[in-house]
Amino acid sequence: MGKFSKSGGREMPELNTSSLPDLVFAFLFFIMMVTSMREVTPKVSYSNLPQATELTKLEEKSLVTFIYVGKPTEQYRAMYGTSSAIQLNDQITQNASAVYNYVKEAEGKIKDERKKLMQISIKGDRDTKMNIISDIREELRRADVLNISYSARQSKK
Numbered sequence: 001m002g003k004f005s006k007s008g009g010r011e012m013p014e015l016n017t018s019s020l021p022d023l024v025f026a027f028l029f030f031i032m033m034v035t036s037m038r039e040v041t042p043k044v045s046y047s048n049l050p051q052a053t054e055l056t057k058l059e060e061k062s063l064v065t066f067i068y069v070g071k072p073t074e075q076y077r078a079m080y081g082t083s084s085a086i087q088l089n090d091q092i093t094q095n096a097s098a099v100y101n102y103v104k105e106a107e108g109k110i111k112d113e114r115k116k117l118m119q120i121s122i123k124g125d126r127d128t129k130m131n132i133i134s135d136i137r138e139e140l141r142r143a144d145v146l147n148i149s150y151s152a153r154q155s156k157k
Contacts, residue, residue: 036062044070044087048126051155058149063117065106067099069132070125084128086136096135103143119147 046068058064068087072080076092085092088102103120110118120140124133140148 040066040068040087040089042068042073042087043076043090043092044068044072044085044125046070046123046125046151049123049151049153050126052152053155055152055154058119058121060117063110063114064119064121064149065103066121066123067102067136068123069128069136070123071127084125084132086132096132096139099136099139100143103140103145107143117147118145119149120145121149121151123151 069084071082072085072092080092085094088098107115107118
């Protein structure tokens with residue numbers, strides 16, 4: 001039998017880090033391509049969301065289309081007044097019939113097999129009158145939208 005000895009000056013070779021900056025840059029580029037930033041600048045104030053006790057988080061936000069309802073912010077009050085308005089992407093309107101075209105346009109951007117998973121989320125201010133929400137719901141019904149959710153805050157117990 002042979003003898004095994006721990007002699008020898010074998011050392012661990014140094015780690016070559018010359019390609020590390022390339023890897024970090026490639027990872028950063030990947031993250032920048034995959035991540036989407038907020039695309040809509042709020043033009044109506046919806047910060048005073050209603051409170052609810054039973055909430056669920058939205059699963060796949062890429063399939064969610066938001067409709068913002070509230071009073072126009074300070075810079076848009078001269079154009080739209082102080083009554084509640086509807087924000088669809090970057091457009092403000094007080095006519096709920098514009099919701100139909102907005103939803104159909106958003107639906108056209110989604111692949112056919114995923115259209116049934118599309119969801120509309122209404123972010124409405126607590127002080128918004130219910131007749132505006134009802135008008136929006138009528139337009140969503142006309143556009144055959146089945147999944148509607150309402151944004152709310154967790155109520156304090």
